[in-house]
Amino acid sequence: MAPLFSTPPQGSLRSRRHPIGVAAAVGAAVLGVLASTQGAMAAPAPAAPDLGPNVIVFSPDMPVAQIQSKVDAIYAQQVDSEMGTQRYALLFKPGTYGSATTPLDVKVGYYTEVDGLGQDPGAVTINGGVTAVGRNGSGSLDTFWRSVSNLTIHAVAAPGDECHTSSEMWAVSQAAPMRRVDVKDYTTFMPYCENPNYASGGFVADSNLEGGALNGSQQQFYVRNSEIGGQGWSNGVWNQVFSGTVGAPPQSFPSTDPGPYTTLATTPVSKEKPYLYVDAKGAYRVFVPSARTSSVGTTWAKGHTPGRSLPLSDFFVAHPSDSIAKINSALAQGKHLLVTPGVYDVAKSIAVKRADTVVLGLGLATLTATNGSVPMTVADVQGVDIAGLTFDAGPVNSPTLLQVGTGHDKGGKHAGTAANPTALQDVFFRIGGPHVGKATTSLVVDSDHVLLDDIWAWRADHGVAGSVGWTVNTAKNGVIVNGDDVTAIGLFVEHYQQYNVIWNGERGRTVFFQNELPYDAPDQAAWQHGGIKGWAAYKVADTVRTHEAWGLGSYIYTNVNPSLHATQSFEVPDRPGVVLHDLTTVSLNSAGTIDSVINGKGSAAEAEHSSIPHTVTTYSNGVAN
Known part of the structure; x- marks a missing residue:
């Protein structure tokens, strides 16, 4: 995160709209998918899968007041739970929620994921907003670990909130992505109602900001494969990057008027994050978008996102009570892996060995190393997706937290192709914070043709008492890339004690990099x-001969x-x-x-x-x- 400082926003701020609503310690029984109410001759809807008590599924026939109450209760629990252990996914089945007179405002706290369950963003509409905002005293510098995706937002002011509901507000810093969102009105990424109003490190992909956006006090920000309409993009502080984004401001770096903008016409390589959805028959499936090269705009503007759809029966649905042996057995039998919300203690590596395996986490599911383990390894196979997971170091030093491929200097195929890369999307790492953590590095990439899409590797600069210090949460390096033809699109790496990133592979590319050096070296x-x-x-x-960033x-x-x-x-x-x-x-x-x-x-x-x-x-x- 950034320290409590930021250059004031350049240009005037407009009073616009911010959403609200989020929370509810609700049990699984209250939420499941409602049974079909169609006639007796109609086929019954497929049974809802067991996604655990912290996956909350809403349907459009539920009263808005009931939904609002549930999301408000979860937000009340999670708003200050920065180092807590509860994880939530709030899922909205296709339909419309809220209205011009009764808006639904979903406030999003820590470890909360808000997703539409349609195949495309237009299948779910929220009249109101989905709001992430900081807390008075720190702005949005610590507004981490939350997400919104795959829905449409019509900004509608909530009664009694004259500030946050004047535009769609997603005022966040690291590890808080916005993906596959269609915002029909103005969007702000700055918490201008709070004091101070700093923010640091947002990420937007595959989205349409139809009304334009206020960047404001965001120290750095990355927008890729999106569209910006309306009033365009305003303001900027230090490092603002756009790639493959229609309506992005023109290249102007290092000028501060209108902003220090780095603008690439296309994104070199992209592969959007897999997502859970409900098909026309009411069955749950996972959609896996196809890889693109030299891409522009969203994947869904001209129809369904290209890719493959997998039935949930092809997945092992993991819960925190499941043993790692059980998970590995399912993977070895050819299953994909859906990781439901929770904290998983991992004493032996979860081993992904088959090509094209999908590992998808819900609600920022967290894998914690125990006894110095490597929580996950990926073999030298192509087309694997690892998405929506957080990796925590434990108190015994781990050599790494995620190993992709085998030692690049030890021979082997290091399989990978540009057409079918292995991809890591919204994958986050922590060394310290909620507890003492130690790891020599966080992520090692040995395979070729790997895509790093929104990675935050963080050696904690703050946390619970006793979890942070130069000799306490130790970590040399954040990310080491040994594979060739690896591309990073959105790489955040902070506070490691030696090189934060080491790039040994050939033909590497990075679009957007954000870093803070370690705070706490004693001398x-x-x-x-x-x-x-x-x-x-x-x-x-x-030794590298070709690299571009x-x-x-x-x-x-x-x-x-x-x-x-x-x-x-x-x-x-x-x-x-x-x-x-x-x-x-x-x-x-x-x-x-x-x-x-x-x-x-x-x-x-x-x-x-x-x-x-x-x-x-x-x-x-x-x-x-």
Whole structure:
């Protein structure tokens, strides 16, 4: 997360609308799918699957007041539960919810996923809003671990809320994606009703923001394969990136007027996240979108998203009470895996060995390493999807939390193709926070042709008492990429004690990177190597010949020892085939200095002159512009 500081938004703010509503400690019995009320001769609706007590399924024939009461109760429980263990998925069957006179406002707290159950976003309409917002005192800097997807929102003001219901408000930071959402009205990603109104790190994909959007105080933000209409995109602070987005602002980096925008006409590789839906017969299925290259716009604007539909009978539906042996047995028999909300203690790796396996988590289901385990491994096979999961380190050091492929330097096929990549979508990692956590690294990618789509690897800078400290929640590296032809679209990696990212593979690409260096190094001697102060945030190995990246931001905030320096935030080999575009460094809150942007080039982000961005527009072969 970002510290409690942000540049004020540039330009005027408009009083628009924000949604509401979310919460309810409701039991499974209250929610299941209602039985068919059709005539006796009609075929009965398929039985609802057992998705556990924390998957709440709503149908449009339920009274709005009843739905509002349930979501409000869950929100009341989750609004301050940043390090808690409860997980929820709020699922809306096809239909319309709320009206112009009785809006439904779904407030979204921690560890809450809100999804429509239609095949396309137009199948579920909410008249009201789906709101994520910070808390007074911290803005939205810690508005993590929640999501909204696969529905349409008509912004309708709720009685008694003159601020949050003036537009669709999704004011979030890391690990809070908006996917497959059609917003018919104005959207704001800034919590302008709160004090302070900071935000840091949003992600939007495969969505249509028809009324335009206010970015406001968002320090960094990534929008891909979407459409922005209406009033367009307004405001910007440091690192704003767009790829394959119709209506995106034109390239303007590093200008701050209208904003420091990095705009790519297309997204190099994309593969949208799998999602649960209900078909025309009422049966639950999982849809797996196809991969795209050089893509523009949403997958659903001209009809159904291309891909394959899998019956839920092809899945093992896992609950926290299930043993890892039982889960692995199902995977070995060819089942896919649907992980219902909860926290799973994993003492032996969940092993994904078959090509095209789908592992889909609901409600930010969390896999916690125990006894130094690696919670999940993926074999060298192509076409695997790992989506919607959070990986937590445990108190005994793990070598990694997710291993994709086998050791790249040990031979093997490292299977993968551009047409059928393995993809990680909305996969998040934590070292510390809810408890003491230790892991040498969080994610290791050894397979080729892997897509990293919205990854947040976080060595915690705050948490419950005793869970955070330089010698407490230890982790050297966040992400290590050894495979070739790996693409990251939305890569957030923060606070690791050495290189945050190490890229060893060839032909790697990153579109949008966000980083904060570690807060808590006690002194320079503890945070340096080989005569270099600190460690770079993004390291491309000296042996790499081809690599390209766009829109990279790295910030320093050494609040334990504000005198610390990092020699540079980006470190790459000086070769013509290694090109980085639009880099930014900033010193925050007068705590810490980054001496140069990349390879000793670019001006220093000095503690004495904090909050000023220092930029390099293009770097290649030793030349910085």
